[in-house]
Amino acid sequence: MATVVGDRTFINGNLTGDEDLTVHGRVKGTIQIGKSLIVEPTGVVEAEVNVANAVVSGVVVGNITATDSVEILKGGRMVGDIAAPRVIITDGALFRGGIDMGEVKADESGLADARARAAAAKRGGGAPARAARPATPPRPAPRPAAARAATPPRPAPRPATPPPGRASDSPSAIASAAASTGASAPASPSAPKPPSPPGGRRKKILLKRR
């Protein structure tokens, strides 16, 4: 009942029938079978294939249209397009080509399912995602905020220190202030924080001395 193509047999042409076909050898052309095509590891099929089921452990070059399923097992290699409601590709199989499992499921229930899953994933995954997001930004956020808060206050004191304007009464104070600002100004780009306090201290010292 079953048809077998041995590993040292080559069939070139059109093969039709209504029984299982097992290929250990090579078949080239077209295959139309109402049942299963089994391409064994040594089998090579270069054909347009029309079957109910196809199980590929060997090599298939060509398109397969199956009314039921196409299965590419470990070690199986296929180049071509598959049209079948069920397509199974096992780990270790090689495949290059297109797959068409039909349209109805993909457009309606299939898409709905996919959307539902996506939505569920967003809700389910959203909680951890939100938790993760707040957790990470807060850490960076405080740092810049602290840095900004720390830096501006210190620059602010600088203008506050120029109140050397207060000490503008004495030219030496102005000179010292200018010197201090001049010193602080070039120093500020490199290290803004340290120069200003020292400058302020110096000014204070000068004022105190006066």
Next chain:
Amino acid sequence: MANANTIIGSSIVIDGEISGEEDLVIQGTVKGKVALKEALFVEHSGTVEADIQVSSVEISGQVTGNVVASDKVELKSDGRMVGDIKAPRVLIADGATFKGNIDMER
């Protein structure tokens, strides 16, 4: 016969060429050409419309076409053949039908 590596089942129709280096059993239909280095068995349900080149052939079914065998051609009692045979050994059993020429020269 059962040990043959290639079997063409009874519901199978092949239109083209079969070549190989192993035994071939045909229970279905083959049209075109058969070229084997081993034996061909055309079973009762088998139909071959092809030019056949084999080592040997055993015909229990129907063969239409020319047969060239390096060893022998055996037409069984229920075998039917139309075509020419070229083989060193040709056996035709009682009950077989045959129409064509036979050349047994080597």
